Structures are given as C-alpha cells and as structure tokens.
Amino acid sequence: xxxxxxxxxxxxPLFEAARWAPSSYNNQPWRFLYATREDDxxxxxxxxxxxxxxxxxxxxxxxxxxxxxxxxxxxxxxxRTHSFDTGAAWQNLALEGARRRLVVHGIGGFDYERxxxxxxxxxxxxxxxxxxxxxxxxxxxxxxxxxxxEEPSDRKSLDDIVNQGAFDSVSEEGDE
Amino acid sequence: xxxxxxxxxxxxPLFEAARWAPSSYNNQPWRFLYATREDDxxxxxxxxxxxxxxxxxxxxxxxxxxxxxxxxxxxxxxxRTHSFDTGAAWQNLALEGARRRLVVHGIGGFDYERxxxxxxxxxxxxxxxxxxxxxxxxxxxxxxxxxxxEEPSDRKSLDDIVNQGAFDSVSEEGDE
Numbered sequence: 280x281x282x283x284x285x286x287x288x289x290x291x292p293l294f295e296a297a298r299w300a301p302s303s304y305n306n307q308p309w310r311f312l313y314a315t316r317e318d319d320x321x322x323x324x325x326x327x328x329x330x331x332x333x334x335x336x337x338x339x340x341x342x343x344x345x346x347x348x349x350x351x352x353x354x355x356x357x358x359r360t361h362s363f364d365t366g367a368a369w370q371n372l373a374l375e376g377a378r379r380r381l382v383v384h385g386i387g388g389f390d391y392e393r394x395x396x397x398x399x400x401x402x403x404x405x406x407x408x409x410x411x412x413x414x415x416x417x418x419x420x421x422x423x424x425x426x427x428x429e430e431p432s433d434r435k436s437l438d439d440i441v442n443q444g445a446f447d448s449v450s451e452e453g454d455e
Numbered sequence: 456x457x458x459x460x461x462x463x464x465x466x467x468p469l470f471e472a473a474r475w476a477p478s479s480y481n482n483q484p485w486r487f488l489y490a491t492r493e494d495d496x497x498x499x500x501x502x503x504x505x506x507x508x509x510x511x512x513x514x515x516x517x518x519x520x521x522x523x524x525x526x527x528x529x530x531x532x533x534x535r536t537h538s539f540d541t542g543a544a545w546q547n548l549a550l551e552g553a554r555r556r557l558v559v560h561g562i563g564g565f566d567y568e569r570x571x572x573x574x575x576x577x578x579x580x581x582x583x584x585x586x587x588x589x590x591x592x593x594x595x596x597x598x599x600x601x602x603x604x605e606e607p608s609d610r611k612s613l614d615d616i617v618n619q620g621a622f623d624s625v626s627e628e629g630d631e
Contacts, residue, residue: 366542
C-alpha cells in the first residue's frame with residue numbers, strides 16, 4: 280500500500296456495504312472500530328499487529344478492528360451465529376473495497392487481548408479479526424519475502440468443499 | 456419459492472463464489488453439504504428444519520448445510536476464525552445467488568444435533584447454518600403471517616456499528 284490517506288467518503292462506503300449483510304434474526308452483531316493514519320489511535324492500532332504484519336500494514340490508510348456481539352439483542356441469550364454473521368459483513372466490506380480498487384486485507388496476526396483492553400471493548404463483544412484498507416502500492420515497496428507472496432492464492436477445489444447428501448464423501452484431505 | 460428444481464449449472468456457481476472467500480492462512484474452513492428436491496436426502500434435510508421454516512423451505516430447490524472445520528489444516532491447532540471465515544464464504548454464496556435472481560435464505564431454526572448425526576459430520580467440523588436456494592414464487596403462496604414479512608428488513612445505522620478509535624462511543628442501544 281502507498282501510505283496515502285483516504286478520505287472518509289472513500290472508505291465509509293465499505294462499512295455501508297457491511298451494514299447490509301444478512302444475520303440470524305437480523306441481529307446484526309458486527310461492530311467496527313477504526314483508526315486512520317492521521318488519528319491519535321493510529322499508533323495503538325498499528326502496535327496490536329505482529330512484527331511481520333506491521334511491515335506492510337504501516338502503509339495502510341485505515342486499520343479496522345472487527346467485533347461481534349456475542350448475545351442476541353432481543354433476549355440477551357448467547358448468539359450461536361455472531362462470528363458467522365460478522366464474517367458475512369466482513370466479506371461485504373472487502374468486496375466493496377475491491378470494487379473500488381482498494382486493497383482490503385484481513386489480519387489474524389495481532390494481539391487480541393491487548394486490542395480488547397486498549398479499546399475498552401466490553402466483555403459481551405469479541406474480537407473477530409483486524410483489517411487494513413489502503414491504496415495499492417508497488418510490490419517493490421515490500422520486504423523481499425513479502426514481494427514473493429504478491430500473487431493470487433489458490434483455493435481448494437469444489438470437490439474438496441461441496442458434497443451432495445451426507446458428509447462421508449467429502450474429501451478429508453488435510454485432516455491429519 | 457416456486458418448488459421448481461434447479462439444474463446443477465444453476466446452483467453450483469453459488470458454491471464456486473463461496474470457494475473464493477478470504478480466510479486466515481487461506482485455511483478455507485468452509486464445507487457445504489446439500490440436497491436437491493429430487494435427492495434421497497431431501498426429506499431428511501427438510502426434517503432438520505423447525506416447523507415454521509418447513510412451511511416455506513419445502514418449496515426450495517436446494518437445501519444446504521454449512522459447516523466449518525474447527526482446526527487449522529497445516530498444524531491441527533484450533534482455528535480462531537473458522538466461523539468468521541465461513542461467514543465470508545456464505546456471503547459470497549448469497550450474493551452470487553442474488554446476482555442470478557435466485558432466493559437464497561439463511562436458516563438458523565433447525566436441529567443442529569440431528570443434522571450432525573444424520574449427515575455423519577465428524578467432530579472436527581461444526582454446523583454454522585443452513586440455507587435454502589430456489590426460484591422466487593408469489594408471496595401469496597406463503598402462510599398469511601409470512602406474507603406480511605415479505606418486505607426488506609431494516610438495518611442498524613452506521614453510527615450504531617462503526618466507531619473511530621476506542622469502543623466507548625459506539626452506541627449501546629439494545630444492550631440490555
């Protein structure tokens with residue numbers, strides 16, 4: 280990413296797309312905290328990240344912490360689908376970013392506990408992931424080992440993930 | 456939905472869209488089991504559903520059980536993001552269905568335990584949700600109480616779900 284800031288009207292539509300995801304009982308458990316590189320919180324957000332993720336994410340325009348509420352609004356009971364539903368909202372955010380030619384990169388390598396404490400996240404919410412949003416920069420601005428990874432990643436085949444009927448014929452590849 | 460069957464080439468692209476979701480370490484924990492209304496498994500899938508969901512889902516063309524693998528392929532450790540990642544794949548599936556003018560309806564009201572037993576789902580996988588895919592039928596084919604719900608549902612405002620910086624100013628509406 281280039282390190283160039285984004286205006287609010289360039290990144291808020293990504294949250295708007297996330298907002299419309301479907302969820303069980305329309306409970307909408309997703310919440311998003313963010314910092315732009317001009318915010319007081321920027322360095323704190325950046326410091327949640329692992330050293331490796333910092334090397335590239337420091338040139339993002341926006342860092343996001345994705346939360347979900349673990350209980351159902353209308354009855355306070357534990358929600359079975361809060362993470363799954365929030366994953367749907369996250370995919371909408373990422374797709375809207377891609378549609379706008381932005382880089383949107385999900386991040387799992389960060390200190391969940393420190394983020395929860397620093398951002399005063401109540402116990403009824405859980406952190407699902409972080410994400411970095413920015414403008415695509417030249418691959419050569421990355422460390423050499425990350426430059427090599429700047430190509431599309433493959434996916435499992437449909438046969439590995441889809442099966443008609445019961446589970447027994449789904450591929451068990453990788454189950455060791 | 457109309458009860459009209461779908462050909463494989465009409466619904467397999469939805470799984471193809473799901474296949475390309477992003478996931479932590481590209482672990483792709485999503486798995487999909489399905490039955491079409493012409494399959495031996497159709498009645499079993501339908502019988503997982505709550506009585507209310509049966510009233511409309513019986514006219515779907517495809518019923519899907521969405522699973523996620525709870526461990527990471529490469530090291531066998533528990534995955535923190537399996538549900539979240541699978542939610543992303545589910546959103547892709549639903550969006551591809553919408554793009555094709557199909558109805559794709561997520562379902563949480565079903566017997567998770569019975570589905571796991573009937574479909575021989577190994578313990579390392581968990582059931583996230585079900586979904587019904589079909590061709591939109593007239594609202595008047597639904598029971599009266601469901602006809603009334605055939606309108607777009609609202610969503611929380613951006614102010615309710617997005618906050619700059621720490622958590623403290625995110626709306627706590629509905630937290631009681």
